[in-house]
Amino acid sequence: MKSIWGSSREDQNDTASDRASGRNSLNVERDSAPPNEHTRLLPNRVDSTTYLSPDDPAVSPYNLWSIRITRYFTILFTLATLVWWTIILVSTFVTPPGFYIRGSGFFPFSYASLTLANLLFTLLFFAIPSKAVRIASLVFSGLLFIDAIVLISVRQTRYEEGWVGAFVMAIWTLATDRLVEWGKYEEEERLTGRAETRRTLAEWAAVLISTTSMVILAAAVLLMTCTLFLRALDAGLAAPGKLYLVDGDKYRLHVYCRGNRTDHTGSTLPTVLVEGGEGPVEDGLWSFANNAIKNGSISRYCFVDRPGFAWSDTAPSPLSVGMVVEAIDEALARAGEDGPWVLMSAGIGSIYSRIFSSRHGDNVKGLVLIDPLHEEYLNDIGAAGRGFILWLRGIVSPLGLDRVPGALFKSQSKEDRVWGRSAYQAGKYIFTRLQENLVADSLSKRDVASSRAIQAQGVPLTLISSGAHIRQDSKWEERQKDMSHLTHNLQHWDIVNDAPHQVWKTLEGRELIEKRLQQLVH
Structure with a gap:
């Protein structure tokens, strides 16, 4: 009996040993197996035969x-x-x-x-x-x-x-x-x-x-x-003029001209080159120029939308006033427009006209500046706070917080959004004003100083100022007086008493501007 029980215990020990060695071989085989989709971060804890708590870090x-x-x-x-x-x-x-x-x-x-x-x-x-x-x-x-x-x-x-x-x-x-x-x-x-x-x-x-x-x-x-x-x-609103590639074919500018180059006698007359102020020419001065042709005050006019205005593309940054004038000059040349010119501009547009005039010499037959912006005010335009506000406006402009409600509830038209009042809320316009701000007190100011130094002094100059603006800002009159000395050939300096900054919005202002243009053109 002893031998039987002894052999039985030995057999059991051998069996347990075999099982242990089998488990070890399985563990070795499992550990040596390549990782698969269920490879765990914490293998020692996950390999347990019991389920883990849902809060265990291994459950991930x-x-x-x-x-x-x-x-x-x-x-x-x-x-x-x-x-x-x-x-x-x-x-x-x-x-x-x-x-x-x-x-x-x-x-x-x-x-x-x-x-x-x-x-x-x-x-x-x-x-x-x-x-x-x-x-x-x-x-x-x-x-x-x-x-x-x-x-x-x-x-x-x-x-x-x-x-x-x-x-x-x-x-x-x-x-x-x-x-x-x-x-x-x-x-x-x-x-x-x-x-x-x-x-x-x-x-x-x-x-x-x-x-x-x-x-x-x-x-x-x-x-x-x-x-x-x-x-x-x-995008379905067609441009009235044509678009021309400029600056190495990087972007396009919109050029529009209307009228005849000669009068009824066959004499060649200067073309009035209209430059807008803070906004596009289409928003105000376009209708004025059309009426001036109907009234016979002028024979022909052209305008070029500055980069980012109306149908024109935006330009790369930085973009100074001098760079814009170069692009306008190139667009006019590609359109086959070579003057002679009478330049009419308003507000900040007068700075562009002055630089254009200084670079074209005798081909400019007259300057009509309507309540023009003096270069000293470029400090305000280039203020850092103003630039930051413009940038913020640009960032939110894709949301259309002003334009979408205007289209839905105020029946704003395509014209309103392309060149009208709603255009001032568009990203292109805001981006252009931001570009203007970034270099106003540096590159643009240098361009204006250079233009003043090389301006042909024999060019006839007419200055038309806003009486309301002069009464609001005492320095404005001093700056207007300074610009009356841009050339040695000042024809007239008129102050329209009740007119706002956009002088042509009053009857007296429109009639006076047409009269001065007629004197220079004819």
């Missing part, structure tokens, strides 16, 4: 390599978007070679900002997927898809802004959130026995913040979509 979607590699790619896309966002931001002030956009540049900046915000929120709440976030992200992506279709299908928007890469990143973040939810479900079911439906207070707060953020982003894209539809409608 990061256990899956597909989740980890998706996160790495999201980080890479975020860094690339940040670089692109920085380039667009810098190009507003100094345009790098090859990054010129013929539109305002604010739309691409807005899309880059939205994409960057979307990617950052995705990374911040990467491991906390939410159905509400996916719904908002789906709306966000759908609106961006509509924007991409509008931008690509409409020739003008495609020419000015290009394609929307934000749509691709929106699809990526949407797919990422869905993938993380799947990974979270898989790991919870495998490691805890069931998918976790509860959330901690911190997780609920994260879901609330991420959902709110996505709703805000979707609302911003909705407003941008409305603005894009307005721009697509406005």
Whole structure:
């Protein structure tokens, strides 16, 4: 019996030994196996035969390599978007070679900002997927898809802004959130026995913040979509003149001329070159010039929209007054317009006319400056605070906070938005004024000083000032008097008592301007 029991114990010991060696061999085989989709971050704890607590750190979607590699790619896309966002931001002030956009540049900046915000929120709440976030992200992506279709299908928007890469990143973040939810479900079911439906207070707060953020982003894209539809409608408004490429074919300027070069006797008469003030020529001076032709005060006129005004493209930054005049000169040459000229300008437009006059010598037969801006006021135009406000206005301009309600509730027309009052709310116009601000007290001031030094002194000069403006600003009269000495051939200096800064808006102002133009032209 002893031998039987002894052999039995030996057999049991051998069996236990065999099992232990079998487990060891299985462990070795498992440890030496290559990692797969279910490779865990904490193998020693996860390999337990019992289920883990849902709060255990080992229960994480990061256990899956597909989740980890998706996160790495999201980080890479975020860094690339940040670089692109920085380039667009810098190009507003100094345009790098090859990054010129013929539109305002604010739309691409807005899309880059939205994409960057979307990617950052995705990374911040990467491991906390939410159905509400996916719904908002789906709306966000759908609106961006509509924007991409509008931008690509409409020739003008495609020419000015290009394609929307934000749509691709929106699809990526949407797919990422869905993938993380799947990974979270898989790991919870495998490691805890069931998918976790509860959330901690911190997780609920994260879901609330991420959902709110996505709703805000979707609302911003909705407003941008409305603005894009307005721009697509406005693209159907044909320019009255022709567009000519300038500055090495970088951008186009709109040139419009009307009238006859000769009078009824066959004599060649000067063409009146009209330069607008703070806004486009079309907004005020265009109708004045047409009436002057009807009344016989002038025989012919031309105007060139400055970069960013009406139908003209924007120009690369920086852009000084002298650079604009060079572009205007080139556009007129390409249009076959070579003068002789009588220059008529108002407000800040007088600075452009003065530089144009100084560079054309005897080909300029007269200067009519309507309540002109003196170069000393370029300090105010170039103020840093003013530039910052313009930049902020430009950043929010793609939302169309003024233009969209105007179109919906005030029946604003295409003309209003292209060159009328609503045009002052457009990104192109704001961008041009910002460019004007950036170099007003440096490059532009130098251009004006140079023009004054080389101005032909025999050019007939007529100065027409606003009486209301003089009464409001005592220094304004002193500056007007200084400009009466721009040449040695001052013909008239008229002060229209009741006229505002835009003198032609009063009957007395219009009649006086026509009279002075007629004297210079005929």
